[in-house]
Amino acid sequence: GENVEQHPSTLSVQEGDSAVIKCTYSDSASNYFPWYKQELGKGPQLIIDIRSNVGEKKDQRIAVTLNKTAKHFSLHITETQPEDSAVYFCAATAGGGADGLTFGKGTHLIIQP
Amino acid sequence: DSGVTQTPKHLITATGQRVTLRCSPRSGDLSVYWYQQSLDQGLQFLIQYYNGEERAKGNILERFSAQQFPDLHSELNLSSLELGDSALYFCASSVGGVDTQYFGPGTRLTVL
Numbered sequence: 189g190e191n192v193e194q195h196p197s198t199l200s201v202q203e204g205d206s207a208v209i210k211c212t213y214s215d216s217a218s219n220y221f222p223w224y225k226q227e228l229g230k231g232p233q234l235i236i237d238i239r240s241n242v243g244e245k246k247d248q249r250i251a252v253t254l255n256k257t258a259k260h261f262s263l264h265i266t267e268t269q270p271e272d273s274a275v276y277f278c279a280a281t282a283g284g285g286a287d288g289l290t291f292g293k294g295t296h297l298i299i300q301p
Numbered sequence: 302d303s304g305v306t307q308t309p310k311h312l313i314t315a316t317g318q319r320v321t322l323r324c325s326p327r328s329g330d331l332s333v334y335w336y337q338q339s340l341d342q343g344l345q346f347l348i349q350y351y352n353g354e355e356r357a358k359g360n361i362l363e364r365f366s367a368q369q370f371p372d373l374h375s376e377l378n379l380s381s382l383e384l385g386d387s388a389l390y391f392c393a394s395s396v397g398g399v400d401t402q403y404f405g406p407g408t409r410l411t412v413l
Contacts, residue, residue: 231404288346288359
């Protein structure tokens with residue numbers, strides 16, 4: 189089955205700086221890669237996603253890049269703000285009837301004021 | 302607010318007991334997914350239902366079962382509970398296949 193590795197496990201950046209979180213996946217059939225943000229006591233919230241026919245997608249301060257050849261994808265957050273502090277999860281799915289997401293272990297992003 | 306509702310919010314029970322967790326998907330969504338989140342295992346996919354039928358199974362134990370009813374709400378049944386079953390259980394819903402999954406607020410299960 190699919191295996192998703194996520195790095196780093198903890199990331200501390202100064203407010204206003206950029207943050208980058210990286211993930212690799214194992215199943216070349218995977219074609220959907222969402223990123224979720226989870227705040228304490230809440231369920232995961234989708235922040236951006238990308239499909240395998242696209243190499244990059246941007247939404248305001250958040251961008252995701254996908255390299256299908258290398259089987260890795262990354263989340264980029266620019267101009268970080270205190271409210272960006274949370275745990276971020278990458279995920280992957282191959283679809284085709286097995287549509288459950290395989291998640292990375294998460295990155296605890298800390299924005300230092 | 303994702304539009305996915307889960308009840309109860311918290312559940313405390315004893316080993317060997319059986320509990321039922323309930324999920325109502327977003328209006329219009331036909332797929333319901335169940336996930337377990339624990340410190341050691343992370344977020345794990347358990348099972349998916351689509352329009353009342355089981356569609357995919359993940360790392361679901363034989364002691365666990367689920368169903369989706371005609372009104373599309375779903376229930377996750379956990380039996381013969383063990384201490385290690387203590388976790389957050391999330392329900393997510395989507396329109397159909399490989400679509401955006403929206404997560405509910407979760408049910409925190411504590412097994413004593």
